[in-house]
Amino acid sequence: MDNKKKTACGVNYDQYVHRKVLTLVTLLILTFLTALFAISAGSADIPVTEVLKALFGFGAAKNVLVTVNIRLPRILMAIISGIGLAAAGCVMQSILRNPLASASTLGISQGASFGAAIAITFLGGGTVMGNTADAVTVNNPYLTSTCAFLASMFVTFVILGLSKARKASPETMILAGVALSSLFAGATALLQYFSSDVQMAAIVFWTFGDLGRASMQNIQVAAVVTFSALIYFMFNRWNYNALECGEHTATGLGVNVSRVRLIGMTVASLTAATIVSFVGIISFIGLIAPHIMRRFVGNDYRYLLPASALMGALMLLISDTFARLIISPVILPIGAITSFLGAPLFLYLIFKGVGHHAEN
């Protein structure tokens, strides 16, 4: 972190910084342990020691196959998606000065749904087949992902275009997002209404969200986009901190507010759109992971950004493991689980008021 210093005015700033760093380290360890547990748990239980061996290519061939080929990609996608969605949500909430900003509330997810629905209905992406978990899968994932990505980026650029015409005010961005969200939700509903049963099932299945559908290539693309975005966001952490004191104060501190807002929105939307187009709609993570961490580390983006990213990864790992194990071998929709687990936790934190004072 940024702070290696001695206090000279009797203020114990070092101790305060150490507490924030400790929170980050705790989250990192928890995420690692949860990932290990998630890889070992499933219809074929593999002990953690065997998981560790398998990850390095040792141990029984069956364990290596299940661990490396089946579970590891899913776990990696959960971690990357959690980091990406939470970091994107965190930055959107900062630059739009609105606690409800996220990929879902700004229409990016709805745009992706519409793109997927177009691919499934008109472009032959909608053949349905059964798999071992007795669910349906979309048969042409590349086409569907591409259409979903293009549609969600279209939403992003319309929001940015409209905002640019009105000096990129947060209100314009949010209202444009809400309007487009409604428009694309309606358009998707119309497509579903006129599609065949098979196509409709495929559209609905796609919107459920599924971490298992991402290929290794998808994971690599998502990882590059997510970590590049995270680096960009961390470079701008002082700009986001300045925005916390108001737009005029930030301008007075040398921040080009319009540019920070436009580029930040583009990068955050691109990250969310990439993830959503690969794994479908995973709502709530981008919205609540930053809010949960605000209770613990405050609004200082030096700590809030990495903390939110780790919390997003942890929440998605826990939700996915829960979705896989609760009525195994059936895998429940991840989007529903994130909402079911996240909402009560969020409400609890709001009413409990954890970490209300920085000095506590």
Place this chain on the structure above:
Amino acid sequence: MLKIDALEFGYRSNRKILDHIEFDVANGECVAILGNNGAGKSTMLKCLNKIISPQKGRVVVNEADILKMTRLDIAKNTAYVAQKSEGSRITAYDAILLGRKPYIKLAPKKEDYEIVEKIIASMSLEKFSLRYIDELSGGELQKVMIARALAQEPKVLLLDEPTSCLDLKNQLEVLKLIQNITKEKDIAVVIVIHDLNLALRYCDRFLFLKDNEIFCYGGMDVMTSENIGAVYQVPVTVESYQNQKVVIPLT
């Protein structure tokens, strides 16, 4: 030294909010901007550090026109304290550290922390420096915002109604603080203020804005009942009480 030269601003070309604004402020001098609501006081202050861009004119700080500088360079020359500061879940210490933002490249240096801690000590902010600013009282928050502005090490300090949300005790404390800073740091201070008596007590010169133009500018000699009455359209008398001028409304 701050010199404003033929400044003009309007939201539309045919509707001027500020017209031909010219004045200067010496180092170690605090100038009060006075006038009715809507006279353009806050707009003028925002023009002085290009938060909004004037259509014409120059704002010269130590021979350099800040309107031609980059955002970061402007922030190294002028600091702005907004009328209403927004509270957030960042600590007062970190809010003051934000004042070093124009100088921070990747991370703050030891020198940045030293400057912040010196300001905290000089303004006696230790008690609440590790509290979130959204938990501070109005007076405490305003002091933190002034401390943040000082951390920018500006040559010009711009304050937009810094006492508008404060009780009498805090109004006096904050203005005394600004007065001391002006002299100690030897910087030019421009302050938008509504209370004429507080302006008389703590400022060195007075600029009246009326109908988008400067009505009059000068020292104690411009604080007459005629000038004040003409600007505010309210009859007043200016009396002397314990060697201090006092404005008393006659309505």
